[in-house]
Amino acid sequence: MAKTGLTKIVPYSIVLVVAAALYAVAGQFDFTPRAGRLGPDVWPKAMLVLMMLTCIYEIAKTLVRQKGADEIEGLLELIKEESAETHVPDVPEEPPAVYPHLLLAGIGLTVGYVYLIDKLGFFLDTVAFMVLFMLVGRYRKPWVVLAIGLLGSLTFMFVFMKIVYVSLPIGEAPFSAVSLTLMQLMGIR
Amino acid sequence: MFDILNNLGHGFVHVFSAVNLMALVIGLIAGMLVAVLPGLTLVMGVVLALPFTYGMAITPSIILLTAMYISGTYGGAFTSILFKIPGEPLDVPLLWDGYTMARKGDPAKALGWTLFAALTGGLITATVMVALAVPFAKFALTFDMPEYFAIVMFGLTSVVALGGGSVANAFISLFFGLLIATVGVDETHGAERFALGVPMLKDGIEYLVVMVGAYGLGEVLVRLEQGFASSPLQAGGKIRTSIPSVREAWKFRGTFGRSSLVGVICGIVPGAGATIASFVAYGIEGQYGKRRKQLGSGIPEGIVAPQIASTASVGGHMVPLLTLGIPGSGATAVILGAFLLHGVQPGPQIFQTSSDMVYAIFASMFLGVIGMCLMGYCAIKLLIRVLYFPEAVTSAFVVLFCIIGAYTARSSTTDLWMIVVFGIVGYLFERFKFPIAPMVLGCILGTTAETAFMTSMISYQNDWTIFFTRPISGTVMVLTILALLVPLIQHFRHHKTAHASAAA
Incomplete structure (x- = not known):
């Protein structure tokens, strides 16, 4: 066959x-x-x-x-x-290039993110995930990536914990200290 | 009639409350952004907005999602006309005349025709929706379980028959969705089904995680595998809008009339959404339009027909959703999900139980159409800028929205695992060309279908012919069979034509 x-x-x-x-x-x-x-x-x-x-x-x-x-x-x-x-004029369309390693890295990152969220807490886990995901996605501006990761995670934390009242995971010690300090700074109870 | 107008007036008053108005504006902006942003689809956008509605009252929630839906059918026109990038499949026909007109040096006029068409289509569809919903609901009040079962079956099969890609794959996707809906404890017998010893499966699988995973994460994984490669941007000219005069538009009244009708009809038929409406309207223009031979060379009719039809289909879709609780597309399935999450089951009774909410939604459609056109006219330059956003950044946010969205529903980490599972399922579906919409619709309507079937069997002593012998359910079942035959007939017709031309 x-x-x-x-x-x-x-x-x-x-x-x-x-x-x-x-x-x-x-x-x-x-x-x-x-x-x-x-x-x-x-x-x-x-x-x-x-x-x-x-x-x-x-x-x-x-x-x-x-x-x-x-x-x-x-x-x-x-x-x-x-x-x-x-x-449509009869011009054959080229199939898009595929990068299986990027796909596997993306799946691995997402699985890792979900696995670690209870341990690292939402903030640290999200920063790490966003930074790594953007790098895997071939966006190679390290400082911009870091800034987006940090600001994005802080914004998510503020919006969901302070405004929408969702209790996002704070993580286990010693990582929970980071989440608790940020929560205190943002006035989240 | 007077009652409807009176209620609609109250609806307008409701929409002008601060919360509802804010939801409308945010929905319009979000819908436009989603349609323009690379890597985001309209359904995906509506899915991602869903978690933000948990904490809101039901009226602003539905207004927000509906506004996203309607403005999403318009936002993609900008990128199609200016950059030859169709934001959604429904925008593809706009490339043929819209982009051509832009390349010929008149992008402002092309955008103007789109705006005019979206405005007309939107206002027509909102009017038709208001006019049809009450009679539809009154008729639906006479339905019993066999009729409901028949209608759900018609909705599900027409999604399969009218959708894109292989019908066999669409059926497998649908059956998979219907099976997902059976996981957990059965309501009638209390039996545990397909829990497979996994505690989290005993509570069943939330359709929300299926939708968010398959549409959101799955799509991101597909794009990631392609390295987030977007088409290079080649602007077709200066970015501004020049609205045609009424006199100019009057010349194309036939196109406006035909295409509006196509849009509304395609909206009412489950499965035949904005994309089919857009293509069919363009096709009809090619058959019956006065300048059919010039179609494709950048004439206004080729822009007006697909745009008016796709926008006009939105209101048509809302009629079966509100009066029967049957969504005919991915976006309306999400809106149904929002209703259910707020404990409201759309159906014929909704006009008696939540009349204020329904008319506020209707009124929001009128205002939404006007708002989206104003936004398109004034903020087009700003909207286009988001095209330059790196896709890796937007996709990272999309994944986060998916995960937080699933977590917010029950604050359960196990739901996050489900998101990952259905994200991978969504990717595999895309990879092997299985459509996702039938699975999602099957998952949402599965419980309704099974309950209607089982209750009918109990009430009519397991006589399955009842679905065919009652007048309404029988008619709908015949339509269901016809819907299944359509692709088969088309297939053989297409085959025959291909053979004939090969022989010639």
């Missing part, structure tokens, strides 16, 4: 396997059946069956018609295509 065909069926195969596993889980819901009433498993099972059927259709379509298996598209796609065919 062509590599593109294989790549195409991967997401559907994963969804199919997950849906099948969830179907099995739905079969084990713990409830007391009532006469004449459908159980709580009926609706999710129906959704899972429909999801599996859609995946099977897509996989089968790709396997049977490996080359140029075309999609049934939503109406908007067809309208766009027809309008573009009429009004």
Whole structure:
């Protein structure tokens, strides 16, 4: 099978396997059946069956018609295509360059931010996240990045803790001392 | 009629209160900024504004979000016409005549036609919304559970059928959303569903985290993978607006009429939002316009048609949202979320229970349209400056808004993990071309759909044919089936035409 065909069926195969596993889980819901009433498993099972059927259709379509298996598209796609065919000069558009390492760094930073927020507290964690995220996003002006990180975090802290009354995490000792000092300076109780 | 006008008058009085007026102005500015800022989409902007409404009363909350929605349909026109950068998909048709007119040396006139079209479309849609909402609501009062189920199904399937991309992928996205809505303890039997031993899943998954994660964080991750690369800015001329005279506009009355109608109809049909309205209006102009052969060469009709239709679709969308509680687009799904977060369920009863609020929202639409045009006319230079903001900076703030937004709802760190999970899901959806809107709508309407289905089954002894045998639900179910057939028919028609031209 062509590599593109294989790549195409991967997401559907994963969804199919997950849906099948969830179907099995739905079969084990713990409830007391009532006469004449459908159980709580009926609706999710129906959704899972429909999801599996859609995946099977897509996989089968790709396997049977490996080359140029075309999609049934939503109406908007067809309208766009027809309008573009009429009004746009036929210049092939270059696909955007992709940087997987930036994506992984971004995900890692976000996961790290959520993991550390209870430990470092909102302020320190946010400053670190903003600075690192902007650098990962290829904005290379260190002083501007630092200033935005500090001012942005302070503004967020002031707006949400002082005005909207949200109790943002202050962190664990010794980091909590920073949050508490800032809160005192801003008059946040 | 007199009652409606009287209530609308009261609505205007409400909007002129300091809080509501401030919400309206902030919403208009935020909507314009979101439409102009690189890397931000209209729906994403409305999602990010949602957490700020928690502490507000419901009326200013909805006014703020609605104002963002309507001004977002106009703000993107500036970047399309001046820089050839469509802020939203709905702004793409503006490139063909708007940017061309700007390149020909008349950007001020192109912006003027956009402003005129947005003003006209906005005022028409607000009027239609006020006129249709009450009769719609009265009709909806006769609905029972089978009708509700049929209408929810129609809304969900039309989002799939009318949206962009693969229909199969849209269905998978929809079923995924409907499944997310089932997580947690079932209300009828008290059974735990898909909690998988994880304590935080027992309470269910908040649709807010799904929306914020998938639309906000997911989109940022997609852009980050592309290195936040934006198109280079090539201004099409001087930045100012020259409004056409009424006499000039009168020449294009046919375009104004046709496109307004398209916009309102596309708004009322769930799933056919501002983007479809914009493309269809342009297409219709290409078929029936007096100067159809010149379309694409920078003529006013090519600017007026998409702009008027996209703005006119907003009011159309608000009708099913307010009278049935059915959102037809990502933005209206967020507005529905705001209603629910404030404990108000939109539906036919809303005119009896919260009439003041509804008419204040209506009045805010009229004022919002005028306000956004004034803002567009006076502050265009200032708005355009945000285009030069580095995307890495705006994206860092977007991620923070997402995270704080999710945290604010329940002050729970576990919700932050959900944001990360749905952010990655949103990225994967974009990466593998699964649309996000059906998942979000499925997630929001899933509980309503299941409750309506189960209650109907209990009331009618598990007779599923009830959905087809009752007149209203039967008609809507037939429409649902037709909505599903549309892409199939279009597909085969397109295929046939392609084969015929290949053979020729």
